[in-house]
Amino acid sequence: MRVDLHNHTTYCNHANGSMESYMQKASSLGIDIFGFSCHAPMRFDEKYRISFADLPNYLAQIPKSYNSMEVLCALEVDYILGREDLLDKSVLDSDVDYLIGSVHFLDDWGFDNPEFIGKWQKMGVFATWDKYLSSLQGMAKTGYFQIAGHFDLPKLFGDVMPQNLYAKMKETLHIMKDMDMVLEINAAGLRKDIKEQYPSREILKKVKEIGLDITMGSDAHDTCQVGFGYEECLKILKDIGFNKLAIFRKKQKFLVDLD
Numbered sequence: 001m002r003v004d005l006h007n008h009t010t011y012c013n014h015a016n017g018s019m020e021s022y023m024q025k026a027s028s029l030g031i032d033i034f035g036f037s038c039h040a041p042m043r044f045d046e047k048y049r050i051s052f053a054d055l056p057n058y059l060a061q062i063p064k065s066y067n068s069m070e071v072l073c074a075l076e077v078d079y080i081l082g083r084e085d086l087l088d089k090s091v092l093d094s095d096v097d098y099l100i101g102s103v104h105f106l107d108d109w110g111f112d113n114p115e116f117i118g119k120w121q122k123m124g125v126f127a128t129w130d131k132y133l134s135s136l137q138g139m140a141k142t143g144y145f146q147i148a149g150h151f152d153l154p155k156l157f158g159d160v161m162p163q164n165l166y167a168k169m170k171e172t173l174h175i176m177k178d179m180d181m182v183l184e185i186n187a188a189g190l191r192k193d194i195k196e197q198y199p200s201r202e203i204l205k206k207v208k209e210i211g212l213d214i215t216m217g218s219d220a221h222d223t224c225q226v227g228f229g230y231e232e233c234l235k236i237l238k239d240i241g242f243n244k245l246a247i248f249r250k251k252q253k254f255l256v257d258l259d
Contacts, residue, residue: 001032001033001245001256001257001258001259002029002030002031002032002033002230002259003031003032003033003034003215003216003245003247003256004026004031004033004034004035004216004217004218004220004226004227004230005033005034005035005037005072005074005098005100005147005184005215005216005217005247005248006035006037006076006100006147006149006184006186006217006218006219006220007022007026007034007035007036007037007217007218007219007220007226008036008037008038008039008076008219008220008221009022009036009038009058011038011050011054011057011058012038012039012048012049012050013047013048013049014048014221015038015220015221015222016221016222016223017222017223018223019036019061019062021223022034022036022220022223022226023063023066023069023071024066025223025224025226025227026066026069026226026227027066027067027068027069029226029227029230031069031227032068032069032070032256033069033070033072033247033256034066034069034070034071034072035071035072035073035074035097035098035217035247036062036071036072036073036074037074037075037076037098037100037217038050038058038075038076039075039076039078040055040075040076040077040078040088040091040099041054041055041088041090041091042077042078042086042087042088042091043086043088044078044080044083044086044105045078045105045110049078050075052088052090055090055091055094059073059094059095059096072097072098072247072248072249073095073096073097074096074097074098074099074100074248075091075094075096075099075100076099076100076102076149077091077092077099077100077101077102077144077145078102078103078104078105079101079102079103079135079138079139079142079145080103080105080106080107080135081103081106081131081134081135081138081139082107084138084142087142087144092144096251097248097249097250097251098146098147098248098251099144099145099146099147099251100145100146100147100148100149100184101139101140101142101144101145101147101148101149101181102139102148102149102150102153103132103135103136103139103149103153104153106123106128106131106132106135109123111123111128111132111154112153112154112156114157117157120157120159125159125162126162126164126165128154128159129154129159129161129162129165130165130168132153132154133165133168133169133172136148136151136172136176137171137172137175140172140175140176140179140181141175141179143179145181146181146182146248146251146253147181147182147183147184147215147246147248148176148181148182148183148184149184149186149217149219150184150186150188150189150198150199150219151183151184151198151199151203152198152199152200152203153198155189155194155196155198155200156189156192156193156194157193157194158193158194160200169203169206170206170210173203173206173207173210173212174210176212177210177211177212180253181212182212182213182214182215182246182248182253183199183207183212183213183214183215184198184214184215184216184217185197185198185199185204185214185215185216185217185233185236185237186198186217186218186219187216187217187218187219187228187229187230187232187233188218188219188225190228190229190232190233191225191228191229197229197232197233197236201236201240204236204237204240205240208240208241208242213244213245213246213253213255214237214242214244214245214246215245215246215247216230216233216234216237216245218230234258234259237258238258242258243257243258244256244257244258245257245258
């Protein structure tokens with residue numbers, strides 16, 4: 001089956017295209033299971049996420065199916081290490097099929113935002129990656145999330161994970177395995193300067209070795225990005241030896257054949 005579980009909408013205020021157009025595009029590409037996963041409400045960086053007031057409308061607007069395609073409802077939730085108070089009960093308990101846990105911020109620094117790229121030099125590559133991995137570990141240990149979003153996101157500007165943090169990276173994957181989380185292969189990196197999916201092939205091999213389940217996501221913020229890089233990501237997974245993809249219905253995991 002063809003699966004795409006990470007897609008955004010205009011509700012998060014930095015994406016373009018209607019839900020209808022996203023579903024139409026996905027259906028035309030032969031996607032069997034499609035998920036909307038808008039950025040969840042949070043009392044932080046509120047400009048780029050669903051408002052608490054709009055959350056019920058977002059959830060209600062997502063259908064169960066479109067043509068013959070199953071449609072799933074989800075939220076992408078920011079986790080900020082040390083600011084667990086920002087995780088809102090109305091989000092964590094919302095009636096969704098899955099929650100994607102993602103780290104976009106280290107304290108108040110949006111490290112993946114080109115507007116603040118100058119802080120990379122001040123923070124340093126090692127310290128940034130070290131705190132990022134600590135944040136992923138903290139996120140996993142909460143037990144709130146089904147999917148870990150774009151696992152090696154900090155590489156997007158070209159600063160790849162230092163080799164001397166690979167042991168901590170593997171430790172992070174083991175924690176996610178223990179928490180029964182799923183990793184996504186996220187195509188958004190193919191649209192960035194790094195020109196590589198998240199996570200790297202090397203990390204995906206470790207994911208397979210550890211026995212973590214995998215899923216797929218376009219991380220589309222525009223209709224034209226739905227399905228972007230799908231075939232490339234699919235080939236990578238097959239080459240590594242994955243033959244199943246994880247999906248979630250009401251936070252219960254199911255495995256489907258990878259196609």
